[in-house]
Each structure stands twice: as C-alpha cells, then as structure tokens.
Amino acid sequence: MASSRDDFIIAIRSAFLKKSTQQKFSLLTLVFLSVFIILLSSLDFRAVRYLKIGINEVVYRSSFLVSIPENFLKDSFIGISDYTTFFKDYNQNKKELSKMKSNAVSNNIIEFENKELKELINDYVSTSNKILAKIIMDHDSPFLKSIIINKGSKDNIKIGTNIYDQSYLVGRVIEVNYKTARVLLLSDLNSNVPVTIAPQNVQAIITGRGDNFGHIKYMKDGFSNDLNNQSIVYTSGTGAIFKSGIPIGKLKIKEEGSTKKFHVEFYSDFTQLKYVFAEVIIKTDIENTTQNTTNNQNSTPIDVKLNILEDELKIVEDTKLKFKQENESLKKQINNLNNDILDLKNNISLQKQKIEQSNLDKKEVEFLKLNLYYSHKCRRSFFNTKGFTVGSDDYRNCVLNKGRKN
Amino acid sequence: MASLSSRNPFRKLYSWLPIVLLFISVLNEFDFNYLNLDYFSFNFPFILIFFFTLKDFKYFDYFLVFLAGLINDTVVGLPLGISSLSYCLICIATSYLRNITIRPHIIKDWFYFLFTISLINSISYSVLNLFFSYNLDLVNYVINNFFTFLFYLFFIYIFNYYLKGVND
Numbered sequence A: 001m002a003s004s005r006d007d008f009i010i011a012i013r014s015a016f017l018k019k020s021t022q023q024k025f026s027l028l029t030l031v032f033l034s035v036f037i038i039l040l041s042s043l044d045f046r047a048v049r050y051l052k053i054g055i056n057e058v059v060y061r062s063s064f065l066v067s068i069p070e071n072f073l074k075d076s077f078i079g080i081s082d083y084t085t086f087f088k089d090y091n092q093n094k095k096e097l098s099k100m101k102s103n104a105v106s107n108n109i110i111e112f113e114n115k116e117l118k119e120l121i122n123d124y125v126s127t128s129n130k131i132l133a134k135i136i137m138d139h140d141s142p143f144l145k146s147i148i149i150n151k152g153s154k155d156n157i158k159i160g161t162n163i164y165d166q167s168y169l170v171g172r173v174i175e176v177n178y179k180t181a182r183v184l185l186l187s188d189l190n191s192n193v194p195v196t197i198a199p200q201n202v203q204a205i206i207t208g209r210g211d212n213f214g215h216i217k218y219m220k221d222g223f224s225n226d227l228n229n230q231s232i233v234y235t236s237g238t239g240a241i242f243k244s245g246i247p248i249g250k251l252k253i254k255e256e257g258s259t260k261k262f263h264v265e266f267y268s269d270f271t272q273l274k275y276v277f278a279e280v281i282i283k284t285d286i287e288n289t290t291q292n293t294t295n296n297q298n299s300t301p302i303d304v305k306l307n308i309l310e311d312e313l314k315i316v317e318d319t320k321l322k323f324k325q326e327n328e329s330l331k332k333q334i335n336n337l338n339n340d341i342l343d344l345k346n347n348i349s350l351q352k353q354k355i356e357q358s359n360l361d362k363k364e365v366e367f368l369k370l371n372l373y374y375s376h377k378c379r380r381s382f383f384n385t386k387g388f389t390v391g392s393d394d395y396r397n398c399v400l401n402k403g404r405k406n
Numbered sequence B: 001m002a003s004l005s006s007r008n009p010f011r012k013l014y015s016w017l018p019i020v021l022l023f024i025s026v027l028n029e030f031d032f033n034y035l036n037l038d039y040f041s042f043n044f045p046f047i048l049i050f051f052f053t054l055k056d057f058k059y060f061d062y063f064l065v066f067l068a069g070l071i072n073d074t075v076v077g078l079p080l081g082i083s084s085l086s087y088c089l090i091c092i093a094t095s096y097l098r099n100i101t102i103r104p105h106i107i108k109d110w111f112y113f114l115f116t117i118s119l120i121n122s123i124s125y126s127v128l129n130l131f132f133s134y135n136l137d138l139v140n141y142v143i144n145n146f147f148t149f150l151f152y153l154f155f156i157y158i159f160n161y162y163l164k165g166v167n168d
Helices: A002-017 A027-042 A046-066 A068-084 A086-121 A287-298 A301-378 A393-400 B002-007 B009-015 B017-028 B044-054 B062-076 B082-100 B106-130 B138-167
Strands: A124-137 A146-149 A162-165 A168-176 A181-185 A192-198 A202-208 A213-217 A232-235 A247-256 A259-266 A275-285
Touching (some): A027 B062, A046 A124, A046 B017, A046 B062, A146 A168, A146 A275, A213 A247, B009 B017, B009 B138, B017 B044, B017 B062, B044 B082, B044 B106, B082 B106, B106 B138
Antiparallel strands (some): A124 A146, A124 A275, A146 A181, A162 A168, A162 A275, A192 A202, A192 A232, A202 A213, A213 A259
C-alpha cells in the first residue's frame, strides 16, 4: 500500500519536475507562469494592458494571414451555396427593395424629427459618424461569439462603440487596441441588450445563447399575450449602452406545450459578416444655451430686476423714437396731400372756366348759325318795321327763337 | 546519407510539423462554422498536445505549447493564461500516464484522454465562471468534449502514420 503511494508520488513528481533533454522549462514552472499571467490579466495594470494590446495586434494580424486559406474555402462554400438560391433571392430582394424605398422617405423624416427632439431634450448635439471596418477574424468559438475589426483607438473607437451591419445592430466593442478592436456579438451569452418590442411598446432584454437568434428575457408578466410574429425588436436606449431606435430583428414565438418562448430572429446574419460599420459619436455642447443658463444662475434678484427695468426702458425709448419718426412721416404725408388738394382745386376751377367758355362758345356758334337763317326775320328794315335793331337783346332772342313770335 | 537527410530543410520542417500545426490551429481555429452545423465543435489542439506529449515527441516543446495557449487566449478572447494552463495540465497528465504505463494501449489512452479533457474543461469553466464572471453554456462544453473525444481515434491514426514517417 505504502509502495503504491510512493510510486504515485514519484510519478507525479516526475511529471511536474522532470525535463527531457529537449525541454527548456519544467511543467511546474510553466503552470506557475500561467497562473501568474492569469492573475496579472485579471488586475488592470497599465503595463499589462499595453503588453496585452501589443500581443493582440500581432496575434490578430498573424491570425488573419493564417486564416486566408480557410477563409478562401469558406468563401467558396458560401459562394456555391449562394448560386443555388440565386434566382429566388433575386426576386425576394427586388420586392424588398421596392418596399424599402418607400419606407426610406418616411424614415428620413422621422430621423430629422428625432434629431430635433433630442436637441431639445439634451444640451448637446451628438453627431455620429459611421466608419467602415473590415472583419479580420470571425472565428467565434462555441463559447464566445466575437469578431475582430481592423479599426481601433486610432480611429476613435472606444469600449461600447455600437457596431452595425448596414443599419442593423450587430454588437458592441468590448476591447480596443491601437488598430484593432474586439466586438461582442449580440448572439453571445454575455450580451444583454435592453429593447423595445413594437408596436406593442413592450420593454425587455434580449440575450444571446450562441445561436443565430436572440432570446427574450426579463419581460414583465402579462405583456407577452399581446406580442405576435410581426413584432419588431429595436434598442430602447435604456442604460445608455446602445443608442435608441436601432433595429435588431423580428420576434418569433415558439409554443412549446403550454409555454411560449420568444426568440428574436436577427436581421443580420453574423456568420456572413465581412464588413461592418462602427459608429463614432462626437458630442458638441450648445454654447449659447449653456452660457445663458450659467449667467442666470450667478446673478442676484436685484440684478435681475434692474436688467428687466433696463430692458423695459430700452423698449420704451425705442417705441418713442419709432412714434416720432412715424409722426414726422405722417406730417409730411398730410402736407403733401394738402398740396395735392390745392392743385386739384386749381385744376377744377380751370376746367370749370374752360367748360363755361366752351358753353359760351357753343351758344355763340348756335346763335351765329340761327342768325344766318333767321336774321332777315328779326332785323328792322324798310319792309320789316316790327323787327329789332341788330346787336340788341331782343334781336338775339328773336334769332334764338327762330323768328318773332306773336 | 542519414546525416544529409536530417539537414534537409524539408525534413526539418516535417519534424516540426506538429508544433507548426498547433500554432496554425490556435491562430485559425478549425471551427467549421460556415457549415452551419449546430453544436458541432471539437478542440484540435487538445488532441495534438495529448498525443505528441504522450509519445514524448522531441520536437514538441512545452514552452512552445505554453505560447500556443497564450495565442489561443488572444484569438478566442479569453483572459490570458487560461489556455496555457489547460495545455500545461494536459502535458502533466500525459507525462504522468507515460510514467505509470508499462504497456501502452490505445483504448486506455483514449479513455484517459476523455478523463483529462473533462477535468481540464471543468477547471477552465469554473475559473472563467467564478473568477472572471463569464456566462458560458455548459452544454457547449459537454458537446465540445464529446466530439474531441470521438475525433481522437481518427487523428491518432494519422499522427501514428506521421510518426512512422519521421522515425523512418
């Protein structure tokens, strides 16, 4: 019994300490070294962090190079499988494109409205800039679902940066190196995203389980009855980890006996990703608003009253000046109008005179005309003793009456 | 003639092939994800390390195995040192088996391999879950363990063929 225990101890000791001629380190040394590294990596020392970033950069690039043959095989496999469903996909895409075009217009309007409202709520404007990033590694292990992108701190990528496939959410950055970053996919077990399920407006959290779909968890009881297969899942923005309103996927309800299971079918296929967009957000403060608010906060009530009175005085002076100017302009207008009236009166009198003259002229012409015809009847002569003297009023009346009337 | 052939660079590369393969496998990860096979995964480095350290292959350096572990952690995104520790534990297990075995038998080795990888995966799962608060799916670990165990027989057939070639 004792000898077998001794044999065991000897075998163990030999396993730990014995080095072959080729081995440079004993296994015990390497085990201690591993434990030491695990401890160091769990402690967030700056030197260790930089060392880790350096190792990551080198390893990710090397991995990219080593993966080229496998990626080629992978692409060929995907290419061949794509060709088999090419026509079907084409028709489907055509239909979807026409739908999306119509949706795009309304989306733009909503986006503008959203931006305006956010500016009203917050005292900053967030301008987002999406940068294209290439996936250099997507070997998601069965335990951790993550990808490596070729953008890092050099390109303003930060921990928590949202990653998109077109406009769909893919995940967020969990590790940043100088020129690379690791993205935790939504399908990972460690990923928890606060979401809103529309149109029912139900709040929930989705988590991954390593599958190509998400699982709904932490949904309040009673709300699940309203949900259906057409419900859309998008980020709610709760917790400020993810931006609000980013589409994630469609809800799928699976009934297993009496219980319902809610899955989220992601819009994006994480196994087919080649390029993604990283959203770099830059916050700019609205300066005027903040300045005004700070001024108001610093001043006393008397100062505020004085300011108000000064403002009122300014307004009164301004209005007075305006009234004066208006008064002068009105006076000028009245003078001008009086002048116009005088001119018009003169014109009228002149016209009256002219009319009178023309009337006289008309009467005179009439008299002369009749005089030609009836002068012999009205003029006193040898044969007409009852006639009148030419030039007298009676003569004129006689001519106008076309002869004497008894 | 024999000395000439050992100096041949191709011959040298052939001798270092297992370690090269180990580095390629940790850098690349043969995951076959694009086949969309649910739950299918196996740990090729475990098979490789177990076999060649059990055979005490002279070109299979422990330190290089340790480095491969560090690279694996970087690629997969695990805390640095976890895989190195796992690989070193496999080396210890094989070294122990070698010391206590007088007449090696393939089936015994196979089941000892199952015991070793189960123990190492358990340690790895516990460390990640308890000390690093990683959420991990135990089912995935069990399936990975099972497939690695199954593929061992297939790979040792190829590796034995390789060893024969090297010894010749």
